[in-house]
Amino acid sequence: MPPMIEIRNLTKRFGPFTAVDNVSFQVDRGEVLGFLGPNGAGKSTTMKMLTGFLHPTSGSAQVCGHDILEAPLEAKKVIGYLPEGAPLYPDMTPRTFLEFIAEVRGFSGAEKTRRVDDVIAKVNIANVASQRIETLSKGFKRRVGLAQAILHDPQVLVLDEPTDGLDPNQKHEVRNLIRAMAKEKVIVLSTHILEEVEAVCSRTIIIARGKVVIDCTPAELAARSRYHNAVTVSVAPDKANAARQGLAQLDGVQSIEDLPSKNGSTQFVLIPKPKRSIAVEVGQKVREARWEVDELRVENGRLDEVFRELTQTTSSN
Amino acid sequence: MKNVVTLFKRELKGYFATPVAYVFIVVFLILVGGLTFKVGKWFDGGQANLQGFFTWHPWLYLFLIPAISMRLWAEERRQGTIELLFTLPVTMGQAVIAKFLAAWCFTGIALALTFPMWVSVNYLGDPDNGVILASYVGSFLMAGAYLAIGAFVSAWTKNQVIAFVISVSLCFVFILMGTDTVLDFFAGWVPNAVKEALASFSFLTHFQSIMKGVIDFRDLVFFGSLIACFLFMNAVAIELKKAD
Numbered sequence: 001m002p003p004m005i006e007i008r009n010l011t012k013r014f015g016p017f018t019a020v021d022n023v024s025f026q027v028d029r030g031e032v033l034g035f036l037g038p039n040g041a042g043k044s045t046t047m048k049m050l051t052g053f054l055h056p057t058s059g060s061a062q063v064c065g066h067d068i069l070e071a072p073l074e075a076k077k078v079i080g081y082l083p084e085g086a087p088l089y090p091d092m093t094p095r096t097f098l099e100f101i102a103e104v105r106g107f108s109g110a111e112k113t114r115r116v117d118d119v120i121a122k123v124n125i126a127n128v129a130s131q132r133i134e135t136l137s138k139g140f141k142r143r144v145g146l147a148q149a150i151l152h153d154p155q156v157l158v159l160d161e162p163t164d165g166l167d168p169n170q171k172h173e174v175r176n177l178i179r180a181m182a183k184e185k186v187i188v189l190s191t192h193i194l195e196e197v198e199a200v201c202s203r204t205i206i207i208a209r210g211k212v213v214i215d216c217t218p219a220e221l222a223a224r225s226r227y228h229n230a231v232t233v234s235v236a237p238d239k240a241n242a243a244r245q246g247l248a249q250l251d252g253v254q255s256i257e258d259l260p261s262k263n264g265s266t267q268f269v270l271i272p273k274p275k276r277s278i279a280v281e282v283g284q285k286v287r288e289a290r291w292e293v294d295e296l297r298v299e300n301g302r303l304d305e306v307f308r309e310l311t312q313t314t315s316s317n
Numbered sequence: 318m319k320n321v322v323t324l325f326k327r328e329l330k331g332y333f334a335t336p337v338a339y340v341f342i343v344v345f346l347i348l349v350g351g352l353t354f355k356v357g358k359w360f361d362g363g364q365a366n367l368q369g370f371f372t373w374h375p376w377l378y379l380f381l382i383p384a385i386s387m388r389l390w391a392e393e394r395r396q397g398t399i400e401l402l403f404t405l406p407v408t409m410g411q412a413v414i415a416k417f418l419a420a421w422c423f424t425g426i427a428l429a430l431t432f433p434m435w436v437s438v439n440y441l442g443d444p445d446n447g448v449i450l451a452s453y454v455g456s457f458l459m460a461g462a463y464l465a466i467g468a469f470v471s472a473w474t475k476n477q478v479i480a481f482v483i484s485v486s487l488c489f490v491f492i493l494m495g496t497d498t499v500l501d502f503f504a505g506w507v508p509n510a511v512k513e514a515l516a517s518f519s520f521l522t523h524f525q526s527i528m529k530g531v532i533d534f535r536d537l538v539f540f541g542s543l544i545a546c547f548l549f550m551n552a553v554a555i556e557l558k559k560a561d
Contacts (some may be wrong), residue, residue: 052404087397087400
């Protein structure tokens with residue numbers, strides 16, 4: 001079976017500016033692909049080409065075997081798309097809007113009503129379903145946009161910044177919704193919230209200046225951080241120097257970085273040598289030396305740091 | 318076809334969801350009545366026809382139709398909903414035609430609401446209702462031509478004011494080509510054939526010929542092909558401009 005999404009050498013130029021430069025990747029069923037990149041990197045442009053809104057300058061995109069240029073209607077039928085900023089018709093109510101989408105998607109009669117009711121319940125907008133969209137808060141608008149994208153139970157879901165502008169509770173809800181749909185669909189979502197990638201994605205692609213700079217799992221991404229497996233230690237100020245010196249001598253420790261003190265205790269981070277895990281040795285050393293340690297915390301890696309490194313080295317080229 | 322109907326219904330309902338529709342209809346009816354009775358002195362003419370009513374239509378449409386058409390695509394682009402629309406399983410042709418038809422249908426409703434004029438003239442005298450019917454058809458066709466031009470202009474910009482001003486100017490050109498002032502200007506130094514060709518592009522020429530009560534095939538072809546031509550250019554304009 002061919003992959004659900006196959007993008008080959010996709011390029012988009014606007015005049016002299018190359019927004020998307022020779023991007024290729026595939027996504028299979030069950031994957032949630034997080035599309036990361038600084039603003040203007042080409043995330044939205046890639047999604048607009050994938051969903052058939054923009055024509056690529058060169059290259060191709062296939063969705064469930066349908067080429068977006070040769071069979072645009074077939075491709076669009078299997079895609080659900082939430083464009084950036086969740087554009088909606090402000091003079092409609094969520095219900096009439098969703099009914100309109102359902103009709104365009106080919107549903108009528110009882111099936112149409114059922115789909116609309118289902119999706120209203122799913123994204124939790126029943127209370128505002130007969131209010132004009134222009135009077136709704138940003139969070140509700142985003143949910144109406146999401147409802148519109150999942151109404152026809154598409155095999156491929158493309159979401160451009162689905163949680164942008166939502167409060168933490170709403171973000172949590174949207175992420176749960178995405179996770180619940182992940183198994184039987186292909187989901188591509190763009191974001192610049194890095195925790196979101198760890199929270200919902202099974203794979204990440206970072207794009208900078210129109211080019212793919214990395215394609216890996218979120219865990220692999222975190223592992224690229226020099227803080228991966230780093231250990232943060234908080235210790236009473238009078239023991240700080242002894243602890244710092246003692247821990248610096250450990251075999252796996254590459255260096256020590258001081259942090260601002262917290263609640264009266266001194267904090268520092270032990271950075272491991274590449275690919276080393278130092279939690280165990282640090283723990284042992286602390287026990288042997290009987291330092292009164294307030295906190296000992298292993299870091300997973302800092303995505304923001306990896307993100308900066310990857311996207312800024314490319315832009316300085 | 319089903320998509321055209323769905324899109325058409327959404328568009329048409331959209332007019333009545335906001336005060337725009339009611340304001341437009343009321344202003345149109347007041348202006349057309351005012352011009353006919355006050356300026357055109359319809360009663361004083363003492364003739365049982367609606368010539369004094371239809372004469373004003375090209376000039377009223379000049380300002381009122383661009384006010385409807387300016388939002389057609391400019392609004393869609395400003396709101397970003399154009400991206401939503403064209404990632405649904407809908408073709409460009411379906412969207413362009415549905416939007417145009419909805420706007421045309423709306424002007425048709427406004428035009429139909431002038432029926433008291435027809436009732437009064439029949440009450441007061443014994444007019445030639447064939448001529449009146451032909452004039453209504455001609456007026457409706459002309460409204461379609463104005464709309465097609467306005468829709469095309471609207472596709473080029475996100476700014477409704479710009480869309481309005483340019484549409485009015487462009488429609489004005491299509492009226493002027495048939496006026497005596499312009500034709501006299503060309504008289505004498507350009508071949509008659511050119512002069513007539515120019516006049517044949519004018520809304521006035523074709524509308525006035527229909528107002529005489531004869532719906533000539535050439536007038537139908539003129540308005541029909543003008544509408545088709547501008548709708549085609551409308552689709553091209555959207556394709557070119559949707560990325561901005």
